[in-house]
Each structure stands twice: as C-alpha cells, then as structure tokens.
Amino acid sequence: MRYSVSHKQQTREKLLQSSAALAKKEGFANVGVDGLMKAIGLSGGAFYSHFSSKDELFGSIVERELSQSLERLGAGDAQSRERLDRCLKFYLSMPHVEQAESGCALPSMGAEIARSDVAVREHAQTWICRLHANWARTLESESLAWAILSQCVGALVVARMMVDPHVQSQVLSSSYQELSRRIADH
Template identity: 70%
Template sequence: MRYSASHKLETREKLLQSSSLSAKRSGFSTVGVDGLMKAIGLSGAAFYSHFASKDALFTAIVERELGQSLERLGGQGTQDHERLQRCLKHYLSMAHVEQPESGCALPSLGAEIARSDIQVREQAELWICRLQESWAKILESDSLAWSVLSQCVGALVVARMLATPDIQHTVLKSSQEEIARQIARPQ
C-alpha cells in the first residue's frame, strides 16, 4: 500500500521528534534503527524510506534541535538584551538540568557531535555560529558571545554530571551571577 506524500512527511517528523527526545535523554548511539522506529510504531525496515542512514538522521536531528535553540535563544540586536538575560536564566535552571529532552541539544549531544563525521559537525557549526552571531549583536562583542555560550553549555554539562541537587544549583547560580556580571550594561 502506498502512502500519501503528507503521510510520509508526518512520519518523518514523528521520527525526528521521537529520535530527538530519545537522543537528548539517553544519547543517540544507544538506540538502534529498530528501536527508533518501534518508538513511533513502525518497523525498522521503514526507516530507510525516510533517511539514507542513521548518520543522516543524526544530521537532521542536529539541524532541527540547534535551529530550535536559535529560535528560542537568538535575538535581532541590542534591543534584545533583556530577553537574552531571561533566556540565560531559564537555560541555567534546574528544570533544564532535570529535563534534558526538552532543552538545548548541545549539553546532551555535544560529545556525540564532536565524535561524528564532518557533515554533522559542519551542521552543528553552522547553527552554533548563527547563535553566537545573534548574541554578539545583542552583547556588542564577538568574544563575549563565545564566552557566554561556552559557559552556559559547560555549566549545564557540569550540573548534569553532579549527583547532589544543592551542588547542581550552586553551579547554575554561580554561572548565572558571573554571566550577569559579564553582560551587565553600564547605566
């Protein structure tokens, strides 16, 4: 039985969404094609009508997730300074530590992206650079934007590695305070 083009697009989107959540929660390499397809109620054989390989799916996940991060965290210029501060506070929160599947892909998938082939890394680089450029316009500094971006991702990774909520909170609060100090506008 042939399915409509819209059915194929809907299935592809379900696969991308389900795989993104799974990857951010448990890592991408931990689940095989059969498991990814089973999660959306299809057989593993159907996978290849949507993606040429598991690596192609990972590339699409990176593009999708980092694109969504840019939408949530990006801005248009210096007028978005207060919005950026609110986004950074939310980014460096216990909710983000405890729910990796609903947040930024970089802290969850960064190590896997780094070990991936050049196409995945280039896709990640494209979106990370777009986010950095957006923040550089807001902060009026390329280097400060790179520093804040790196500190946010690193703080979240460190907080997730820790077992004690009080220490996790301390890492996040310390990072929030330091970033706020760095990006404070002179009055």
C-alpha cells in the first residue's frame, strides 16, 4: 500500500519529535532504530523510508531542536533586556531540569553533538551563533553573550546531575543571580 506525501511527512515529523524527546531524555546513542520507531507505533523497517541512517536522523534532530531553541530564546532582532531576563528565568528553572525531553537540546545532547560528524557540528554552530549574535546585540557585548550562553547550558547540566532537588534549585538560582548581576553591571 502506498501512502500519500502528506502522510509520509506527518510520520517523519512524528518520528523527529519522538526521537528528539527520547534523545534528550535517554541519550541518542542509547536508543536503537527499533525503539525509535516503536515509540511512534511503527516497525523498525519503516525507518529507512524516512532516513537513510540513524546519523541522518540525528542531524535532523539537532537542526530542528536548535532552530526551535532559537525561536524560544530570542530569534529575531535584538530583544529587550527584560525579554532576555525572562528567557534566563525559563531556562534556569526546575521544570526545565525535570523535563529534559521538552527542553533545550544542548544540555542533554551537547556531548553527542560534539562527537558527531562535521556537518552536524556545523548545523549546531550556525544556530548557536545566531542566538549568540542576538544576545550580543541586546547586551552590546559578544563576550558577555558567550558567557551567558555557556553558563546557562552548564548550569542545567550540573543541576541535572544532582539528585537532591534543593541542590538543583541552588545551582539554578545561583547561576541566575550571578548572570543577572553581570548583566546589570554591564
């Protein structure tokens, strides 16, 4: 039976969405093709009608996730410092720690991206540099924008490593306070 183009596109989108959530929650390398397809109710063999390899899927996930992060965290023109502050509060929050599957891909998949092929790393670099450029315009400082971006991702990684929610919260609030102070002093 032949499926319509729109059905194939919808299935591909479901696969991307489900695979991204699994990758952020469990690590992309830890989930096989059969597990990825089972999550959307299909057999492993159907995977190859959407992607030529698991690596191609990973590249598509990285591009999709980082473009969505860019939209959430400040895509367009330079934003206000108030909007940047709201982004930081959202990013450095317990719901973001607890719900890795629906959050930013960098804290959970950053190490896998770093080990990926050059094409995937170039896609990631493009999106990250676009976010950096936006924040740099807002802050009028390229170095402060890199520092904030790096500290946010690192703080989320450290908070997720902790077991005690109180310690997780301390990591997040300390990072937010320090970043807020640096922004205010700039």
